[in-house]
Amino acid sequence: MLRRGLDALYAAGAAVAALSLFGIFLVMMAQVALRFLNRQFPGADDISAYLCVATTFFALALTFKRGELIRVGLLLERLSPGPRRFMEILALALAAIGSAYAVWWTADDVLFSWEIEDLAQGPLPIPLWIPKLAMPLGAGILLIAVLDELATVLRGERPSYVVAAEERTARGDFSAEV
Numbered sequence: 321m322l323r324r325g326l327d328a329l330y331a332a333g334a335a336v337a338a339l340s341l342f343g344i345f346l347v348m349m350a351q352v353a354l355r356f357l358n359r360q361f362p363g364a365d366d367i368s369a370y371l372c373v374a375t376t377f378f379a380l381a382l383t384f385k386r387g388e389l390i391r392v393g394l395l396l397e398r399l400s401p402g403p404r405r406f407m408e409i410l411a412l413a414l415a416a417i418g419s420a421y422a423v424w425w426t427a428d429d430v431l432f433s434w435e436i437e438d439l440a441q442g443p444l445p446i447p448l449w450i451p452k453l454a455m456p457l458g459a460g461i462l463l464i465a466v467l468d469e470l471a472t473v474l475r476g477e478r479p480s481y482v483v484a485a486e487e488r489t490a491r492g493d494f495s496a497e498v
Contacts, residue, residue, distance in 0.1 A: 326468055330382040333461045337379035340371045340454075347371070363444030370451035377458025381465035387481030387488075405473065412470040412479075419463035426455035 347368050351361045383389050396404055396411075432438075434449040469479045 326464065329461060330385055330465060333378045333380075333458065334382040337375045337377075337458075340374040340378065343371045344368050344375070363440075363442050363446070366440055366442040366444060366446065370446075370454075373451065374454035374458070377454050378461070380458055381461040384462060384465050385469070385480050385484070387483075387485040389481075405476075408473050408479065409470065412466055412473060416463060416466045416470060419459055419466050422459040423456050423463055426452070426459055430456055 347361065347364050351364050354361050380389070396407055399407060430449050430452045433447070433452055438448040439445040440448055469481065473479055
């Protein structure tokens with residue numbers, strides 16, 4: 321049940337990322353259509369930038385779980401199973417610390433923007449805490465995914481990103497191994 325919940329959380333993050341990406345498409349198409357009418361879309365650049373940040377942060381967890389984030393496995397792949405497991409645990413612990421740090425400081429920035437009622441300086445006075453909220457939420461989902469993988473490795477199992485990479489390689493798909 322916990323596994324299904326976690327997988328649903330990662331999928332929900334990816335769905336929000338996909339919707340954000342689609343939102344960028346809609347904003348761009350609206351800009352094109354309005355140009356034909358000699359009109360402008362006020363705040364289109366700001367909205368696109370906010371959606372770009374949301375796309376990036378909400379996609380992190382599922383991308384990590386699928387083994388599609390940049391990962392340097394050169395050293396790990398050459399180690400025997402014992403040292404490899406130790407290094408995998410160390411790398412995941414460091415990733416968890418880094419992710420927790422990102423959650424902490426981005427959440428602090430959101431709170432600060434909310435407290436001072438910070439508004440976007442562009443044509444649309446959007447309260448900045450709203451688009452900034454994507455950063456701690458997305459980083460928080462990534463932190464959960466990293467802790468999930470750390471627990472997996474501590475139980476003696478193989479990380480899902482390694483399994484996913486091996487499955488892609490077995491299918492002859494080397495697209496993520498660039």
